[in-house]
Amino acid sequence: MDPAEIAPRVRDLLAQVMDVPPASVGPGFSSESTAAWTSLNHLMLISQLEDEFEVIFSNQEIRDLISFDRIVEAVGRRLDPRT
Amino acid sequence: MSLEPPIDATILQRIAAGVATGQRWSGYHAAARVLEGIAPERVPDSIRARVAILGSFTLEPFLPVLRVEAARMGLWLEIYLAPYGQYLSELLDAGSGLYRFQPQVTFLAVDGDVLWNQRWTELPPLRSEAVVGGLLTPLFAGLDVFDRAGSGIVVVNDFVLPRRSTEGVNAFRRKGTFAHTIAHANKHLRLRLALREHTFLFPLADVVAQVGRHHAFNWRTHYRGHVTWSDGLMATVAQRYVGFALAVLGKATKCIVLDLDDTLWGGVLGEDGPDGIALGPQWPGSEFLDFQRELLDLQRQGILLAVCSKNNESEALAVLRTHPSMLIREEQLAAHRINWEDKATNVYSLARELNIGLDHMLLIDDNPHERAWVRQQIPELRVPDMPSDPSLFADWVGSLASLIVLQQTADDSQRTRQYREARTREAYRGSVGTVEEFLRGLGLRVGVQVVDEDSMGRVVQLLAKTNQFNLTSRRYDATTLRRQVTSGAWRVYTMRVADCFGDFGLTGVAIAAPGPDVWHLDSFLMSCRVIGKSVETALLARIAAEARGSGASALSAEFLDSGRNQVASTFLANHGFTRTEGDRWLRSLDAPGPQWPEWIEAVRSDVSETRSADRAGATR
Helix, strand or coil, rough: CCCHHHHHHHHHHHHHHCCHHHHHHHEEEEEEEHHCCCHHHHHHHHHHHHHHHHCCCCCHHHHHHHEEEHHHHHHHHCCCCCC | CCCCCCCCCHHHHHHHHHCCCCCCHHHHHHHHHHHHCCCHHCHHHHHEEEEEEEECCCCCCCCEEEEHHHHHHHCCEEEECCCCHHHHHHHHHHCCHHHHHHEEEEEEEEHHHHHHHHHHHHCCCCCCHHHHHHHHHHHHHHHHHHHHCCCEEEEEECCCCCCCCCCCHHHHHHHCCHHHHHHHHHHHHHHHCCCCCCEEEEEEHHHHHHHHHHHEEHHHHHHCCCCCCCCHHHHHHHHHHHHHHHHHHHCCCCCEEEEECCCCEEHHHHHCCCCECCCCCCCCCCCHHHHHHHHHHHCCCCCCEEEECCCCHHHHHHHHHCCCCCCCHHEEEEEEEEEECCCCHHHHHHHHHHHHHHEEEEECCCHHHHHHHHHCCCCCCEECCCCCCCCHHHHHCCCCCCCCCCCCHHHHHHHHHHHHHHHHHHHHHHHHCCHHHHHHHHCCEEEEEEEEHHHHHHHHHHHCCCCCCCCCCCCCHHHHHHHHHCCCEEEEEEEEECCCCEEEEEEEEEEEEEECCCCEEEEEEEEECCCCHHHHHHHHHHHHHHHHCCCCCCHHHHHHHCCCHHCCCCCHHHHEEEEEEEEEEEEEEECCCCCCCCCCCECCCCCCCCHHHHHHCCCC
């Protein structure tokens, strides 16, 4: 997958799960600044990302994926055939 | 008070239409936020349902899915979710949030994990009885509390084998294996639930089989956060849950309107001829027989079947009457429209003849153009999309959420016959002059009794389903009725009606709250089948006589406009009531009447010979 395709799809998923307009999701968007980013929504977000990109995150990644930037980066890493 | 316009079912359906069935959870979640954002005061009672969910696992993610699937069927939900892990304590404590919420439907979503996990704390040989008892005994103690303190119906799922077994090829020889324990638990659950009338079994194992076990459970979210149901299972369970809510609100489908060509048989009668259509025990044709069997199963539960087909009537009726393989015969149809009129016009005409609201009818037609046309003409009619492959029809019809019949009473199996009698009666009405002449000629017989255990099921059903001739449209369950009758707060009257053309069965209910001076009519309703026969006057006359006998000096009543009960709007004024304030009406009993109509024969109990036979076959 083209890395450029990842960010818009992550943005749409984050917007749906965290109940914000897609335009407000971008670099800097994180759990700290988002009231709806509860532990349950985090759990559901991870599983939606796993289904969307057909990847499975490690326990460490699941704990770390608390911002738009980190998610885009982690998905890119998972999908990169070189890693 | 909100200035925004009220929400209707169409608005809810439009919101839900943004989410395809079975779409990923995040789509449901986003659409559900829109539904949650609707101010409750904008939602009329007629499209609201109060639903409680008690689970043994994390069910928060299920709520958005349930909200959206309910909106798809035109319902807006108020949901109570019990705190995590507290389903038993909520059920057992009569003061819990569950009971304060007063739900119309309570869903108990209990997994079988406890049955599985406890096995590893015991040494072999394992036994099923103890572990099953450990789960079911407190559960049923909770349901006993619900009987006394709860409202509405309870729906409990059966237990599902969550994964493959490692107990070996000899497991089938032993008791106490996991498969045996699950089967044992389900058997006891079924037997004990069957004894309770407002408690229903939710066939989760069947739903899991439909979704496929591999796709039904999400083990990653299960281990990470006790979210066991996959997105797909949540959607399918939600659709079936909504069916229960529709039924409790009296919104389930009452009549299925069927196309003929390529729907009840394969091929086009007008082109292929009666010998050329596909219908019979061999393929092609066997798939249509199976479809007809499923439809007849629904008919036996009380859902009417009608036909609406573009065909030459005589040719189509000949197939219905004489085709050797046809299972749905003319006698099984409450009505039919076989002509070349457009289908929307015919559906309107069927609705008028059967006196059933269009929103209680469902059209099954293989032709997508016909479906689109009728949908556009009659938005409130249910017109589900159906598979284009006839071999899937029989399984598909079982997936329709609105085809749920909660109370099946002796009257249900008689219903098609009653509609057929009505046609004869209408023909007679056309042949006589005045209304009174017509009524005198009918040979009406009416029996008014107080409710008993035999009639309770039918009374609850009428309370739930009657929309037209209904003064207050209040819905009560059997528990509430029993409690009020036992305490002496209410007298619940039933009315059975028959005439020379046939028996209508138990078709009227009145609830009176007797006071020392005034008797109040809490509810007064009758089935649309007996509207226009003056029998409501008989029922009121009987109540007035009893009130007088007890020393009361007046009857009070209410007329609450539900938007659908216009037919009952003049009843109070026509029977000597005067409006006091708002919805309240009063009638002095010092003035004579209301008189029992002289053309109605009062019968002590049975209105017809057939009642004892009815009762023998009654299922409650």
